[in-house]
Amino acid sequence: MPDASPARPPQRLPLHVLLCAPRGFCAGVVRAIDAVERALEIYGAPVYVRHEIVHNKFVVDGLRAKGAVFVEELDDVPDTQAPVIFSAHGVPKSVPEAARGRNLFTIDATCPLVTKVHREAEIHWRRGRLVVLIGHAGHPEVVGTMGQLPQGAIVLVESVEDVARLDPPADAQLAWASQTTLSVDDTREIVAALVARFPAIAGPHKDDICYATTNRQEAVKAVAPRVQAMIVVGAPNSSNSQRLREVAEQAGCRVSLLVQRAQDLDFAALAGVSRLAVTAGASAPETLVEEVLEALRAQFDVTIEIVTTASENVHFPPPRELRARA
Secondary structure, eight states, X not given: OOOOSOOOOOOOOEEEEEEXXXXXXXXXXXHHHHHHHHHHHHHOSOEEEXXXXXXXXXXXXXXXXXXXXXXXXXXXXXXXXXXXXXXXXXXXXHHHHHHHHTTOEEEEOOOXXXXXXXXXXXXXXXXXXXXXXXXXXXXXXXXXXXXXXXXXXXXXXXXXXXXHXXXXXXXXXXXXXXXXXXXXHHHHHHHHHHHHHOTTOBOOSSOSSOHHHHHHHHHHHHHGGGOSEEEEESOTTOHHHHHHHHHHHHTTOSEEEEESSGGGOOGGGGTTOOEEEEEEOTTOOHHHHHHHHHHHHHHSEEEEEEEEOOOOOOOOOOOHHHHTTO
């Protein structure tokens, strides 16, 4: 007689997961998301948001379902009494000026650490310095920072090679600033090149790269030598998430994957991997990390080790327009 016993499920291979801490939401992202949610509670739908409030589709879709309307430009906002919120990345000065011209009610959810860069750039300019901004062309934060100053008062460099091509006026005094979500190591190299070419260049009183970007990159560096692969939960248009993937590669990870959701996991790329690290960009919610871990548990016999390299207790108050109602 044939064996009637049920087929034994295939044995799952062991997978040791190093879970980076800190990871995920930073204080600026929490503040921006809370601003949209609080505005919806106070004023009702719709609430208009210029650009994605943070670079994460899951977050944006969730807010859209609650009544937020996302637009790319202020021209896309109708004449309305509804709030118009500026994203965490910041905006050029021309945007709030245009909003005032239309009598729009605006709420600025720019991350305070981005605002710090704006203010420092303006101080340098008022002191007669040409500002050299280290950043990625076209990123909303870079567009916003460059838009704080008159044309020609700020120049962008993206690499050491760009520094070599800089050709400021012979009598120009220089200062540098940076996008807050860059690779710490890459930025250090660019700053070194700037100082080597222009020894008198002024810099920020405190590094412009934000604490969350730095902490998440340091966590990746700490675990990368211990694993064969790294999964970064984050959006492809998220600068800090892309930098985490690059940092993992530079630290020697054979496989470094950026995924938005568990469904994006490439299990073929994880073939033969027995030690894996997981982290998340500063705009990725923890629920998506949990989703990825559950997908890994469905495929592997997972054990989890939390690796903590820093503690974070930063909190930013809500935008002024929402504080009295908080």
